[in-house]
Amino acid sequence: MTKDPDAGRCACSVVHEGAVAKARAAELPTASLLAVSELLKLLGDPTRLRIVGALSAAGELCVCDLSAALDMSQSAISHQLAMLRRARLVRYRRDGKSAVYALDDGHVGELLAVATAHADEGKE
Amino acid sequence: MTKDPDAGRCACSVVHEGAVAKARAAELPTASLLAVSELLKLLGDPTRLRIVGALSAAGELCVCDLSAALDMSQSAISHQLAMLRRARLVRYRRDGKSAVYALDDGHVGELLAVATAHADEGKE
């Protein structure tokens, strides 16, 4: 036993046990926690947020459209779209040579609306 | 002119101009965009998400409580709390030797609820 499992944990003795128990009981299962945090992390990047916003406003856009609208390289857009696709936040469909993307459902827009309202409001 | 400003942008010619114009018009101002993405990024980390969840469930917790509830080092918790504090997502108050933290307002809980609903629902 070279490692103390409580190393650095909490050397204090005045823990509010009731509150801690309540917090522990309310914890999300790990899988849900990771799912939520990954969703928020994906939206917590300016480029991906702009992509989602553009799709929300325009409905459908091909990679080329997004590249033009955001003034970013096709490669950068495509990489980010791949992440959003893997997380099922966007869906896509091929139209000839183009790949046309759209938001997968309304939840993303709703989340965006709540977050924007918070950011616009509380902070001056 | 050693640099082409359109380098890598979009070599295609079939841009859907109407849709692109719509996307451009709907874009958030840069400051708002960054504020929203930073908010979401802060919540897009498992540790900070657990902290926010614990505070949401227990109301108020000191650093020591959080360290015990999440089974993480005091230093790690304190660092993350500093970030949440700078973003005004939590407020704190000193109570003797303890620093008692709580969520700053209801928006965070609301955001968390929407995100959790999305993550729990659509994806199996």
Add this chain to the structure above:
DNA sequence: TGAATATATGAGCAAGTGTTCATACGAAAG
């Protein structure tokens, strides 16, 4: 005052992230 406790914070490091560059893939046109 001095010791002990609870928290804050700077430095350092391993791991992760977003972009560019080069290139491969897929569909349509010649």
Add this chain to the structure above:
DNA sequence: CTTTCGTATGAACACTTGCTCATATATTCA
């Protein structure tokens, strides 16, 4: 078939991030 266009993707890179460790600050108690 080959070429061209739109898109996808792997590698490499600078930059960021979340942790640990050590230490500083602040508050209470002897």
